[in-house]
Amino acid sequence: MRLLLALIATSVCCVALADGFPVPAQLFAGEPRGPYETGTFEELWLNAALDDPSTADPRDKRKVLVQIWYPAAPARNAKRAPYVIHPELYAKDHWSRKLAHVTTQSALNAPVASATGAFPVLLYNHGGGQPHFSTTFQTEFLASQGYVVVAIGHPGANDIERFPDGKPYVNDGARWITRPPDSMNLSAREGLEYRIE
Numbered sequence: 696m697r698l699l700l701a702l703i704a705t706s707v708c709c710v711a712l713a714d715g716f717p718v719p720a721q722l723f724a725g726e727p728r729g730p731y732e733t734g735t736f737e738e739l740w741l742n743a744a745l746d747d748p749s750t751a752d753p754r755d756k757r758k759v760l761v762q763i764w765y766p767a768a769p770a771r772n773a774k775r776a777p778y779v780i781h782p783e784l785y786a787k788d789h790w791s792r793k794l795a796h797v798t799t800q801s802a803l804n805a806p807v808a809s810a811t812g813a814f815p816v817l818l819y820n821h822g823g824g825q826p827h828f829s830t831t832f833q834t835e836f837l838a839s840q841g842y843v844v845v846a847i848g849h850p851g852a853n854d855i856e857r858f859p860d861g862k863p864y865v866n867d868g869a870r871w872i873t874r875p876p877d878s879m880n881l882s883a884r885e886g887l888e889y890r891i892e
Contacts, residue, residue, distance in 0.1 A: 729840035734767030734805030737780045739859045740847075749851040751867045758858055760784070760848035762827050764801060764838035766808040773802035778831060786854045791826060800835050810841075819846040826853045 738761050745757040762780070778797040785791050807814075817837060821829050827846035828834075834844040848855065851866040858864060 728800070728836060731766035731808055731839050731841055732769050732773075732805070733764055733801040733835050733838040734803070734807070735762060735764045735776045735780075735799070735801040735835075735838075736804050737762045737859075747850070749866045750864070758860075758862075758864075759850060760827065760855065760858065762834075762846050762848075764831075764834045764844045764846075766810070766814055766838055766841055766843075767802055767805035768808045770802055770805055773805055775799060776801045776803040779826075779828060781859055784855050784857050784859065785826070786856055789854045791828075799831050801831075801838070814841055814843045816843045816845060819844050821846055823849070824852055826855070 740759050740761050742757040746753065747755040747757045760781075775798040778794045778799055779785075779791045780803075782792050782795055819827075819830075819834055819837075821827055827848040834846060837844045850864055855864055
């Protein structure tokens with residue numbers, strides 16, 4: 696049920712942006728939360744051992760933009776994270792650019808909450824064609840319940856045009872078009888990508 700509500704809310708937000716309706720600065724301020732304050736940060740992860748299958752440049756290695764939400768220690772006057780931490784990375788006409796004024800319920804780079812044990816980690820796979828932060832209200836809710844939530848961006852399917860390291864990203868799909876050589880040892884994910892394309 697919560698997933699269905701998340702999808703509906705995301706759709707409503709995108710429709711409102713497309714129709715030019717104003718979006719409040721505290722978009723999901725009234726959402727129910729758990730016992731923890733939440734923190735978040737965004738990082739660029741690089742797998743130098745894996746080629747990026749969506750670009751033609753053979754020097755491109757797999758990069759993904761990752762955002763993590765987690766239970767945070769309460770902090771006075773904590774700076775609230777923007778809904779889009781790096782709007783400049785997306786296309787100029789991308790809907791996320793219209794949310795520059797929106798802040799979340801999470802503190803940016805807050806210290807982790809103390810706990811008697813470890814916090815469980817969830818990998819959050821957001822909707823296809825959307826950026827990793829598109830359902831922040833859901834990831835914040837999970838973090839407020841005591842989970843560390845890791846959302847991994849999908850370069851090539853989310854309108855990202857550059858990475859935080861300054862390198863432009865061009866999804867030219869060159870290596871997705873042809874059938875891979877039989878000698879190539881593909882992971883299950885890579886094999887699925889080739890079959891889908």
